Amino acid sequence: MGDVEAKVSGSKSCSRKWSFGIDDLNGTLVQNFFAELLGTMFLIIFCVGSANSVALLSLGANSPAYYLTISMAFGLGIGGIVHILSSTSGGNVNPAVSLALFLDGRISLLVALAYIVAQFAGGFAGAGILYGLGNFGDNEIPPMGQNIIIIPEHIDVVHAFFLEVFGTMFLILTILATIDESRGHAPSYLQPLAVGLAILVMHIFLIPFTNCAINPVRGTVWNVVTGTADEETLIFLFAPFVGSLVAVPLNLVFFTKH
Numbered sequence: 557m558g559d560v561e562a563k564v565s566g567s568k569s570c571s572r573k574w575s576f577g578i579d580d581l582n583g584t585l586v587q588n589f590f591a592e593l594l595g596t597m598f599l600i601i602f603c604v605g606s607a608n609s610v611a612l613l614s615l616g617a618n619s620p621a622y623y624l625t626i627s628m629a630f631g632l633g634i635g636g637i638v639h640i641l642s643s644t645s646g647g648n649v650n651p652a653v654s655l656a657l658f659l660d661g662r663i664s665l666l667v668a669l670a671y672i673v674a675q676f677a678g679g680f681a682g683a684g685i686l687y688g689l690g691n692f693g694d695n696e697i698p699p700m701g702q703n704i705i706i707i708p709e710h711i712d713v714v715h716a717f718f719l720e721v722f723g724t725m726f727l728i729l730t731i732l733a734t735i736d737e738s739r740g741h742a743p744s745y746l747q748p749l750a751v752g753l754a755i756l757v758m759h760i761f762l763i764p765f766t767n768c769a770i771n772p773v774r775g776t777v778w779n780v781v782t783g784t785a786d787e788e789t790l791i792f793l794f795a796p797f798v799g800s801l802v803a804v805p806l807n808l809v810f811f812t813k814h
Contacts, residue, residue, distance in 0.1 A: 577664025585670055588645035592671045593678035595641045595649045596773055600682030603633045604778050607701030608690055626701075627759035630768070635752020639745060647748070650771040651675050652796035656728045659804040662735070679773035683781040692782070699782045703767045703775045703792040713788060716766050717795045723758045723770045724799025725806070730754035732807045772796050 606612065606629035615622045634649065641647035648654045651672040658668035692699045705716050731754075733739070734747040741747065755770070762768035769775030775792025779785040 572661025574658070574661055575664040577666030580664050580667050585667060588667070589670050589674045591641050591644040592648060592674035593681070595637045595645070595647060596675040596678035597682035597685070598637055599634060599649050599774065600679050600777060601686050603630045604683070604701045604774070605686050605690070606630075606633070608686070608699060610697065613697070613700065623760065623763050626763065627756050627768075630759050631752045631754075631756025633752075634755050635748045638748040638751055642748065645671065649675060649678075650727075650773065650796070652724050652728065652770070652772060652800045653731060655797055656732070656800040656804050659800065660732060660807075675773050676777070679777040680781070683777040686778075687781050699778075701767065702779045702782060702784045703769045703789070704779075704784070705788060706763075706765055706767060711765055713791060716788070717791050717798075719762060719765050720769055720775075720791060720795035721799045721802065723762050723768065724796040725803040726758060727751075727754050727770050728800050728803035729807055729811065732803070733811065736812065738813050766792070770796055770799070 607626050612622055612625055615625070637649055638647035641649070648657065648671050654663065654668045654671040654675070657663045658665060663671075687693075687699065690699065705711060705713070711719070731751055734741065734750045758770055759768045762770070769792035772793050775796065776785065776789055779789045779792075
């Protein structure tokens with residue numbers, strides 16, 4: 557996620573510059589495009605799929621055990637996906653992450669846009685595969701795992717929006733910290749693990765409120781494919797981008813060594 561293992565630049569953050577990225581239009585970008593597509597497809601199939609496990613549903617959708625198990629599935633699952641993709645695209649699998657890496661000068665605009673297109677394409681492919689393999693069209697058990705306001709009596713759309721913004725901020729700050737070369741982190745499995753643990757914590761926190769998106773793809777594609785998308789779905793599309801827009805300058809001002 558953001559070249560967490562093998563592709564961190566050696567330059568300081570202050571020396572990185574935004575780039576359109578014409579020079580990035582090559583075979584490597586094609587390879588990375590499909591890496592992001594497949595990685596995001598895996599995210600939806602396996603992580604969102606875990607929320608539809610009949611065995612887990614037997615715990616009760618409101619039980620702490622259900623929340624914790626789904627949180628672990630997302631955190632460890634995405635950590636594993638980031639590890640798989642680390643030597644190619646870096647394992648963004650989240651448009652909010654790609655936006656943050658562009659704003660931080662780590663990838664060009666062309667690469668960021670290509671990754672975002674790949675992520676949505678992979679997300680819809682994964683959601684379609686999950687819906688088909690789960691046989692939800694003919695199944696009496698309705699699909700689970702959509703991003704919605706869980707308890708409308710307790711929070712409204714404004715609360716949900718800012719909960720997702722703050723959750724995404726935490727994720728982005730964690731990623732930027734793990735790829736900060738000035739901290740002397742040796743490339744290893746620990747960077748994807750750190751990202752996965754941050755996602756796990758955010759799911760424990762946010763599932764009772766919004767089912768935890770912190771990813772525009774995760775927050776929209778399963779809602780669309782299951783026919784449950786509505787105006788609330790826009791929260792989960794836009795709030796993660798806002799979180800990225802806030803997190804990058806926050807990291808530069810307060811959490812980066814000058």
